Amino acid sequence: MKKRKQMVKRLLSRALPAMIALSLAGCGGRTAKTAGASVKEQAEAGALGNKIVNIGVTSSLNTLNPLLMDGVEINKYATGLMFLPLIELDKDMNFEPMLADSIQAEDERNFLVHIDDRASWSDGTPVTADDVVYTALRLCSPVVANTAMMYYVFEGVGDDGFVEAGADHISGITKVDNKTVRFTTKAPMSLITFQNSYARYLMTLPKHVIENISEEELTSNPWFNRPDVVSGPYQVTEFDRDHFVSYEANRNYWRGAPRIDRLNIKIVEGSQLYAGLKSGEIDITQNTMSAIPLEDYESIQSLEHVRTSFGAPITNLSVFVKTEHITDPRVRQAMVYAIDRQQLLQQLLKGSGEVVDGFLSSASPYFDPSLQPLPYAPEKAKALIAESGWDTSRTIKFCIDSGDSAFVNAASVIAAQWAAAGIKADIQTMDINTLMSRAGSGDFDVLAVQYTYPPVDPYADMAWLLGGEGSWTGYESQEVRDALAKVQLSADREELRKLYSVVDRRVQEDVPMFSAYVIKSLAAVNKRLTGAEPSVYGFFNHVEQWDMAQ
Structure with missing residues (x-):
């Protein structure tokens, strides 16, 4: 947990x-x-x-x-303009070397990062493996206390993401030679996930500078606001x-x-x-x-x-359904059939986007174009509601972000189209922090928010959002779980495309979430x-x- x-x-x-x-x-x-x-x-x-x-x-x-x-x-x-990440995505969403000139998987748990031989700090000092290892050690410091980086996946790091106070090394992040670092994970991980979730976010600092700053000052030292040594x-x-x-x-x-x-x-x-x-x-x-x-x-x-x-269309206006509250998939399907999503796209976004089902948009290398989105079919929506025995006097809580003016307007249209199908909705607008609190507590029936699923590695988001009890949707499927387990270990794009298609097709069928539209x-x-x-x-x-x- x-x-x-x-x-x-x-x-x-x-x-x-x-x-x-x-x-x-x-x-x-x-x-x-x-x-x-x-x-x-x-x-x-x-x-x-x-x-x-x-x-x-x-x-x-x-x-x-x-x-x-x-x-x-x-x-x-x-x-990143000052401290290069190890690797970055290019405009075509391919991984491009930055500080590192290569990252290779030795096996499912060991990844070798080689620093570009040309890489140097602005003071002329070469960038070395020592810089990378030292930066990682400080990222795992309980004094610095950065929980967002999730380094608990590496050997030698506690489940809280930190090493022990005063630790001078991490057993899972080690120097191989002057330009090579080995990262060792506790559990199998795909090379794509390592690159996207870790290598892109590790911005190496100059050890010969920051080792002179006490751990207690690393979060507040003014040097970081105007560093004089950069890569x-x-x-x-x-x-x-x-x-x-x-x-x-x-x-x-x-x-x-x-x-x-x-x-x-x-x-x-x-x-x-x-x-x-x-x-x-x-x-x-x-x-x-x-x-x-x-x-x-x-x-x-x-x-x-x-x-x-x-x-590229990467920002999804995702609508999450609390499946413990709306248990019948026929009702959830009806919610999608009842909405004219193309009309929303044209009228509210001036056509700047697309309509898809599931998580993946056409920007993802794993997008399955054969998965056609459910059409606008109000009569089918009404039939599904009648077939399910849905209590048409019930009102569901529809929570949205008050800061998203386009979707505030869209929500009114959606609620009216749901009402025509027999689903009453109470639109509750709130600021983004309150909305995220509602999402975490589960105090909603339907919740809509802009959500960007990393096109090259949507695994973590899918695994969380479809992770059963405790997730936003509360939805769980053995078929989805099996597909994502295989995703976690694969780096083959064609295989990944097939596995992600399995997930999106199941999501389209059971509707624990759907996309109102994807924004360009x-x-x-x-x-x-x-x-x-x-x-x-x-x-x-x-x-x-x-x-x-x-």
Whole structure:
């Protein structure tokens, strides 16, 4: 149970970046203190030969300390500019080497990580296996107390995710040679899960610097807000967690000095993105960190100096059904047949998305296009309700996120269509924190929230959400359990596609959850910025190649 709670905490922080971005949009509007160059400053900088790029985001930033990583997307991106992850996904959702040049599975429990021989810190010191091992040891420190990283899966780490106080090593994370680290798990794990859940989130720190900082100071030492030794392309010059992060280029970056001299992440309200893009004070937005309001899509798309694109459909408006409360699968099927999901997509999202059943969208390499979503069939919904003997006088609790304005409108339509089929629903809107508390306590009949299932490795989310008693749905299936057990050990994409299809087809049949729609979000980039293209994944992988046309 302890492990499950840790997994839930991490999933909620790591697998819901779009939800978090929406709930925190507007936390920091533009103020006199906000970093980022104005048009006049850009011109002055250009006269001096400096190139400045401003990235507009609507997510609030919590930390730049790799030891405090919780998986929230903007924290990961902003920190990864300084301290490279071992590996990252590229725009096509393939794993791309970053600090490591290879990761290999020796067997089902041992993974070898080889650090790129060229990798060096900005002070010229080589990045070594000692840096990786030491960073992992500090991530498992009970003093640092980071529960989100879930390192309990490795040998030598307690079930609480920590080593013993004062420990000087981890038996499951060891140096093989100067550039190679072996990670050993307690239980079998697929290479894909190791890469996606651990290698992408381990941002190595320089041991020769942080070993001089006491454990008690590792969470608060000001060095982490302006580190002078980094492995990535940029280092911070100024940081205001509610408004901006300003970076300068690391001229000693081992993959090549960045062409952009200064980079600013500007935290603004969604309503400010259009004005910033129009004036040139914002050069680029990203699909999931920058929540452009739907009402501004057409205006931004009409800007002649801006290129726009839609990201991959990865954010699922998932509707979870508490199966202990709504026990008959015919009723749950009726709930889907009763909703005109294509109408919701067209009218509320202007067609920016897709309708699927189950967990996987077309963005996933395991998506099964032969699994057609249940159609809008109101008469079939009525027939299923009558057949099930559902008490049409009963009212179900339908809990939704008040911060998701599009779905607040959608929920009213859904409730009306359910009512027409014979299901009464009381819509209860609440802030995201309250909604997550309801999800954990099970105090709902139906709950809807934006949820991003990692396209390359949705295993952990599926296993949790379909994990029987204690999960959000309370649903359990032997067929699903067997399929996911095989998923956990496989790295073959074709086999994984078949196994995930088994899960999605069973979910479509029993409906412990369904997708109202999957969102494709808009992003934009000023045409003067070259080498930079917004993407859901891999946004900063080659940021050193970004350039500004003169």
